[in-house]
Amino acid sequence: MLLRESGEHYGETYTLDGVTGDGDGGVPHGRQLLDFAQAAIGGTEIQLRRAREALIAAVGEEGFVDAAGVVASFNAVVRIADATGIPVENFKLERTVEERAALGIDDWH
Amino acid sequence: MSGEKLSDLAPFAIRADLDRAYERAWKHLASPGTWWDGAHRLAMVRACREAPDCALCRERAASLSPFAVEGVHDSTSGLPDNIVEVVHRIRTDSGRLTESWFRRAIDGGLSETEYVEIVGVVSVATALDTLAKALGIPPRPLPEPLPGSPSRHRPANARRTLAWVATLEPEDVADDHPNPYGDKTPDLVANIHRGMSVVPAEVAAFFELDDVIYLPQFALKDFANEYRAIDHAQMELVAARVSLINRCRY
Numbered sequence: 001m002l003l004r005e006s007g008e009h010y011g012e013t014y015t016l017d018g019v020t021g022d023g024d025g026g027v028p029h030g031r032q033l034l035d036f037a038q039a040a041i042g043g044t045e046i047q048l049r050r051a052r053e054a055l056i057a058a059v060g061e062e063g064f065v066d067a068a069g070v071v072a073s074f075n076a077v078v079r080i081a082d083a084t085g086i087p088v089e090n091f092k093l094e095r096t097v098e099e100r101a102a103l104g105i106d107d108w109h
Numbered sequence: 110m111s112g113e114k115l116s117d118l119a120p121f122a123i124r125a126d127l128d129r130a131y132e133r134a135w136k137h138l139a140s141p142g143t144w145w146d147g148a149h150r151l152a153m154v155r156a157c158r159e160a161p162d163c164a165l166c167r168e169r170a171a172s173l174s175p176f177a178v179e180g181v182h183d184s185t186s187g188l189p190d191n192i193v194e195v196v197h198r199i200r201t202d203s204g205r206l207t208e209s210w211f212r213r214a215i216d217g218g219l220s221e222t223e224y225v226e227i228v229g230v231v232s233v234a235t236a237l238d239t240l241a242k243a244l245g246i247p248p249r250p251l252p253e254p255l256p257g258s259p260s261r262h263r264p265a266n267a268r269r270t271l272a273w274v275a276t277l278e279p280e281d282v283a284d285d286h287p288n289p290y291g292d293k294t295p296d297l298v299a300n301i302h303r304g305m306s307v308v309p310a311e312v313a314a315f316f317e318l319d320d321v322i323y324l325p326q327f328a329l330k331d332f333a334n335e336y337r338a339i340d341h342a343q344m345e346l347v348a349a350r351v352s353l354i355n356r357c358r359y
Contacts, residue, residue, distance in 0.1 A: 005330060005332070009332035009333070009341075010332070010342065012342070025346050027342045027343055027346045028340075028342075028343065029343065030343070030346055033339070033343055033346055033347050033350075034346065034347070034350050036243075036347075037347045037350040037351050037354075038350060038354070040239065040242060040243040041239075041351055041354045041355075042354060048242070048243075048245070049245070052243075052245055056121075059338065059339055059343070060338065061121040061122060062122065062124075062338035063337075063338040063339040063343075064121075065119075065121065065122075065123060065124065065127070065244065065338070066337040066338050066339050066344070067243075067339055067343070067344075067347055068240055068243035068244050069127065069240060069321070069322035069323060069337075070322070070323055070344050070347040070348055070351070071239060071240075071243045071347060071351055072235075072236045072237070072239040072240035072243060072322050073236060073319050073322045073323035073348070074323075074347070074348045074351035074352050074355070074357075075235055075236070075239045075351055075355065076232045076233070076235040076236035076239065076315075076319075077232070077301060077315075077319065078203060078204070078352060078355045078357040079199050079200070079203045079228065079231055079232045079235060080228060080229075080232050080301060080304045080305060080315065081300075081301055081304060081357065082199070082203035082204055082206050082357070083199045083203055083206055083211075083228045083231075084225065084228060084272045084273060084274050084276075084304035084305060085206075085208055085211065085272045085273030085274065086271060086272040086276075086300040086301065086303060086304045087271065087272070087300060088300070089299065089300055
C-alpha cells in the first residue's frame with residue numbers, strides 16, 4: 001500500500017513485477033534492492049555477498065545500510081503480526097484488494 | 110555491554126542513531142523483562158538463533174502442514190520444550206501459525222503474558238541478527254544476563270477483543286505501566302502496535318528499534334521528505350519483497 005502511495009506522490013507507477021518476479025518495480029535500482037532483500041533472507045553467503053556489492057555500487061554505502069535496516073525490520077515485524085493473531089485493518093484490506101490478489105496473499109489463509 | 114557496537118564491526122559508516130539503537134536493543138534482551146528474567150530471555154535468543162538449523166523445523170517447513178510432523182527440536186538453550194516450540198515456530202514458520210496452535214501453547218503451561226514476551230524477544234532478536242547478517246558482520250555474541258527480577262505487571266485494562274491475545278487500547282493506558290504507544294496519538298496506533306500491548310515494555314522496545322532501522326511512524330507517509338539515503342519507494346519495494354518471502358498477510 002505504501003509503495004503505491006509513494007508512487008502517487010512521485011507521479012510514478014510502481015509495479016509489483018519486482019516483488020513477485022524478475023522486474024525492478026519501476027523503482028530506481030529496484031533490481032539490486034530486490035536481489036539484496038532476497039539474498040539477505042534466503043540466499044547463500046555467496047549470493048548475499050554479491051548482492052551486497054551490487055547494491056553498494058548502485059546506492060552507496062549509506063543507502064545499503066538503510067536497505068539492510070528495512071530487511072531487518074520486515075523480517076521481524078511479521079512475527080509479531082503472525083504470533084499474536086492481530087487482524088489486518090479493514091481500511092487496509094479495502095485499499096489493497098488488487099495488490100493482495102496479485103501477490104496471492106489471500107490464498108495463503 | 111560494550112565493545113560490540115555496529116560501528117566497530119562494520120567496514121563502512123553506521124549512523125549514530127543506528128549504533129545506539131542496536132546497543133539499546135541488546136541491553137533490552139539481556140535485562141529482566143516483565144515476565145522473564147534476563148537469563149531466560151537470552152536463552153530464548155539462543156533458541157531463536159538455533160531454529161533455522163533445527164532438523165524438526167526444516168522438516169516441518171518442507172511439509173504441506175507443519176502439524177503433520179512430530180518430533181523434538183534441536184536446542185542447547187536449556188529451555189523447556191514448550192518454550193522452544195514457541196520460539197522455533199515463530200522464528201521459522203510464523204506465516205503458518207494458527208490460533209489453535211497458540212491455544213495449545215497456553216494449555217501447555219505458558220501464561221498469555223509470558224507468551225507475548227517471548228514474541229517480543231524473538232522479534233527483537235530476529236531484527237538484530239537479520240541486520241547483522243545483511244550488513245555482513247557476525248552475529249553478536251550473547252551478553253551476560255543483567256541481574257534483577259521480572260516486574261510481573263499486567264495492565265488491568267487489557268482485554269481479548271482484537272487478537273488471539275489480550276490487547277490494550279490507547280485510551281486504556283494507565284499510569285501504573287509503561288505506555289506501549291509512546292508519543293503516538295491514537296490515530297497513529299495501528300493493530301501491529303497493539304499486538305504485544307499486554308506486555309507494554311515489549312511494544313516500546315521493538316518499535317524504538319524499528320523507528321531507527323526502518324522509519325518512525327510520522328515519516329511513513331511523509332513522502333515530501335526523505336529520512337534515509339534511499340527513498341520511500343525504494344524502502345517499500347524492499348519491505349514488500351521481504352514480506353512476501355515471509356508470507357506476511359499483514
